[in-house]
Amino acid sequence: MSGQVQAVDRVAPVPAAPPILEVTGLVKHFSTDRGLLGSGATLHAVDGVDLRIHPGEVLAVVGESGSGKSTLARCILRLIDPTAGRIVFDGRDVTELRGRQLAAFRQQVQPVFQDPFSSIDPRWRVGKSVAEALDAFQIGTKHERRERVLDLLDRVGLDPSLAGRRPHELSGGQRQRVGIAAALAPSPKLIVADEPVSALDVSVQAQVLNLLADLQRDLGLAIVFVAHDLAVVEHMSHRTAVMYLGRIVETGPTETVFRDPRHPYTKALLEAIPHPDPERQLTGGGLQGEIPSPIAPPSGCRFRTRCPVAIDRCATDDPAMTAFGDGHAAACHVAAATLPTD
Amino acid sequence: MTGTVLQLEHVEVGFATADGTVSAVSDVSLAVAEGEIFGLVGESGCGKTTLAMATMGLLPASATVRGAVRFEGNDLVGLEPEELRRLRGDRISMVFQDPMTSLDPAFPIGDQVAETITAHRDVDTKTARARALALLAEVGIPEPERRYGDAPHRLSGGMRQRVVIATALANEPALLLADEPTTALDVTIQAQVLDLLRGLRRRLRTTIVLITHDLGVIAQICDRVGVMYAGQLVEVAAVAEIFRAPRHPYTQALLAALPDQQQEPGSLRVIPGRVPNLVTPPPGCRFATRCPSVMDRCTVVPPLAHETPEHLIACWLSEATKRAADPAGAAAAGGAA
Numbered sequence: 001m002s003g004q005v006q007a008v009d010r011v012a013p014v015p016a017a018p019p020i021l022e023v024t025g026l027v028k029h030f031s032t033d034r035g036l037l038g039s040g041a042t043l044h045a046v047d048g049v050d051l052r053i054h055p056g057e058v059l060a061v062v063g064e065s066g067s068g069k070s071t072l073a074r075c076i077l078r079l080i081d082p083t084a085g086r087i088v089f090d091g092r093d094v095t096e097l098r099g100r101q102l103a104a105f106r107q108q109v110q111p112v113f114q115d116p117f118s119s120i121d122p123r124w125r126v127g128k129s130v131a132e133a134l135d136a137f138q139i140g141t142k143h144e145r146r147e148r149v150l151d152l153l154d155r156v157g158l159d160p161s162l163a164g165r166r167p168h169e170l171s172g173g174q175r176q177r178v179g180i181a182a183a184l185a186p187s188p189k190l191i192v193a194d195e196p197v198s199a200l201d202v203s204v205q206a207q208v209l210n211l212l213a214d215l216q217r218d219l220g221l222a223i224v225f226v227a228h229d230l231a232v233v234e235h236m237s238h239r240t241a242v243m244y245l246g247r248i249v250e251t252g253p254t255e256t257v258f259r260d261p262r263h264p265y266t267k268a269l270l271e272a273i274p275h276p277d278p279e280r281q282l283t284g285g286g287l288q289g290e291i292p293s294p295i296a297p298p299s300g301c302r303f304r305t306r307c308p309v310a311i312d313r314c315a316t317d318d319p320a321m322t323a324f325g326d327g328h329a330a331a332c333h334v335a336a337a338t339l340p341t342d
Numbered sequence: 343m344t345g346t347v348l349q350l351e352h353v354e355v356g357f358a359t360a361d362g363t364v365s366a367v368s369d370v371s372l373a374v375a376e377g378e379i380f381g382l383v384g385e386s387g388c389g390k391t392t393l394a395m396a397t398m399g400l401l402p403a404s405a406t407v408r409g410a411v412r413f414e415g416n417d418l419v420g421l422e423p424e425e426l427r428r429l430r431g432d433r434i435s436m437v438f439q440d441p442m443t444s445l446d447p448a449f450p451i452g453d454q455v456a457e458t459i460t461a462h463r464d465v466d467t468k469t470a471r472a473r474a475l476a477l478l479a480e481v482g483i484p485e486p487e488r489r490y491g492d493a494p495h496r497l498s499g500g501m502r503q504r505v506v507i508a509t510a511l512a513n514e515p516a517l518l519l520a521d522e523p524t525t526a527l528d529v530t531i532q533a534q535v536l537d538l539l540r541g542l543r544r545r546l547r548t549t550i551v552l553i554t555h556d557l558g559v560i561a562q563i564c565d566r567v568g569v570m571y572a573g574q575l576v577e578v579a580a581v582a583e584i585f586r587a588p589r590h591p592y593t594q595a596l597l598a599a600l601p602d603q604q605q606e607p608g609s610l611r612v613i614p615g616r617v618p619n620l621v622t623p624p625p626g627c628r629f630a631t632r633c634p635s636v637m638d639r640c641t642v643v644p645p646l647a648h649e650t651p652e653h654l655i656a657c658w659l660s661e662a663t664k665r666a667a668d669p670a671g672a673a674a675a676g677g678a679a
Contacts, residue, residue, distance in 0.1 A: 058607075064528035064529065064530065064531075065499075065528050171616060172386075201385035201386050201555065202385065202555070202557070202596060202599050202600060203385060203595065203596065203599045203612060203613040204385075205599070205601075206599040206600075206601070206610040206611065206612045206613075207612045209601060209607070209608075209610055210607075210608050210609070210610050210612065213606075213607035213608030213609075214608045216607075217607075217608065228528065228529065229601075230529070231558075231600065231601045231602075231603075232601050234601070234603040235601035235602060235603050235605065235607060235610070236601070236607050255603075258603070268530060269529060269530065271533075272529045272530045272532065272533040273529060273558065274529075274532070274533070274536070274556065274558030274559050274561065274562040275558055275561060275562075276557040276558045276560075276561045276585065276597070276600055277561055277585060278561045278562075278581050278582045278585055279582075280561075281562060282533055282536065282537070282562055286530060286533040286534060286537065287530040287533070287534075288534075290498050290500060290501075290531065291528075
């Protein structure tokens with residue numbers, strides 16, 4: 001499916017700018033250990049993903065457990081090597097970078113994780129964690145680095161006096177702010193945020209979402225926002241890519257995807273949201289069954305085993321992305337048939 | 343809805359720590375009616391799980407529980423551990439966020455359900471097995487005969503949670519306490535499990551207390567809801583009422599903080615400040631330190647009072663709270679209490 005129909009991205013912030021990140025035909029397979037899962041099995045975590053993100057854009061990647069969204073994030077961060085495909089960052093192929101060049105790339109693309117302890121050392125004082133990238137790359141003089149750390153803490157809404165504290169003395173929301181400050185330190189162009197607010201309470205979540213939105217706007221950051229919470233995604237992102245079993249099944253402007261979903265999986269996902277509104281009850285006719293094993297994904301369309309509208313063709317033909325205009329595209333035979341043929 | 347299944351009266355829970363006693367639950371009173379789904383909602387540390395554990399008698403030795411937990415005519419506070427054990431898994435059962443809290447990883451799932459039955463009922467193994475199979479079918483385990491002998495690790499997270507629910511229902515409990523039962527599940531699986539709980543209530547009239555931080559889950563399946571903040575129960579109302587007309591400033595702030603596509607990114611309403619330290623909680627209303635409407639009187643604990651027959655609120659902004667504090671009728675007096 002990869003690269004056949006390339007949806008045109010028309011994005012509000014800077015439509016004409018070239019993408020900051022372009023991923024083409026990305027594949028990541030893991031071989032499983034012998035034992036329960038059988039020997040030599042291959043887990044198709046990411047299986048042919050194309051995406052692009054422009055400067056100043058927030059691209060949400062949504063999907064359930066096993067959709068491959070976190071594996072995709074880790075490939076983009078170059079924390080793991082893709083099995084196949086290409087990652088082009090700022091016009092440069094970074095798929096094969098090693099050593100110093102990889103380190104330089106990593107200044108430009110910074111992670112924010114669900115658990116801030118994934119990126120900050122629990123034993124280090126806050127200031128040292130925030131300064132880590134600056135120290136590692138010897139950015140500025142020692143004094144400048146110190147000033148920058150205090151500025152960054154202030155920027156993420158923390159009292160600079162917290163620089164001397166250790167993470168366990170902070171609340172969950174404060175720790176996530178430290179994680180964000182550390183990510184901002186080397187002035188990246190792209191942030192890859194993997195479930196950055198999932199572990200936070202609603203009131204703290206609102207603070208961190210506001211912070212990310214402000215930073216994104218003020219610094220012109222591009223953000224890949226990986227999340228399972230669709231209400232958060234709808235609020236935060238310009239564009240949304242929906243993943244299922246290693247593939248992107250639908251992508252487009254967030255408002256369009258939420259208002260007029262074309263893929264049956266996207267529809268099911270949106271219908272399953274428990275809205276905080278008793279008058280919008282779940283219908284109960286939701287999706288049956290569970291996501292199949294990524295070790296033996298179904299033939300044809302991967303969603304067909306749970307799809308309420310599957311037709312014979314879905315078992316044999318892998319659906320390509322069909323464009324619905326305005327950068328909206330979905331990979332579904334049934335949805336494609338709704339378009340007038342020419 | 344007829345009788346009251348569970349009645350909490352002035353429940354206080356303190357935990358002894360090196361820093362002093364943490365006041366985790368402070369003077370909570372509430373009644374849950376037969377056949378209703380009652381939601382208990384609040385953020386981390388608000389005491390909702392502690393309250394459930396106190397009800398079940400599952401708190402560690404460092405905890406002190408005061409007040410009364412009335413269930414089927416007994417006060418569970420101070421009941422002998424042996425008597426509590428007899429009740430648990432029989433008249434009251436519990437479902438936790440992580441199904442592996444309740445399941446033995448090395449033991450066939452069907453036997454785990456059957457064992458819950460034989461532990462409390464004088465039935466032979468054949469009867470217990472038949473009943474376990476029926477329960478697995480009831481909670482939507484496909485092909486229960488084939489799955490009966492599977493260990494939990496063979497099942498997905500959603501299927502495991504269904505097995506836990508089957509175990510919890512094994513002896514037809516009068517009360518099911520479900521603590522974040524869908525929090526670890528994907529949204530489509532969550533929808534299935536919520537549908538299951540709704541169906542069980544309809545068919546078996548099981549009374550359910552659902553503890554969650556997720557206001558969406560509350561809106562979808564609860565009849566009534568209690569909102570907790572820092573150990574205090576601040577508001578109780580029918581679910582439609584809470585979402586349409588929240589009265590307590592904390593409930594209002596919590597609902598306003600939910601992400602909303604109508605709002606510009608960066609403009610979500612936040613609750614300033616932090617949850618107070620519960621070793622030295624503020625006197626009076628514990629939300630006072632963050633409340634936009636705080637006044638002098640908030641240093642006195644506002645009693646939870648009936649604003650309407652169905653809507654209770656603990657806030658000095660409420661006339662009902664003022665009347666409850668001063669039944670002599672000097673509601674207009676205000677000021678000092």
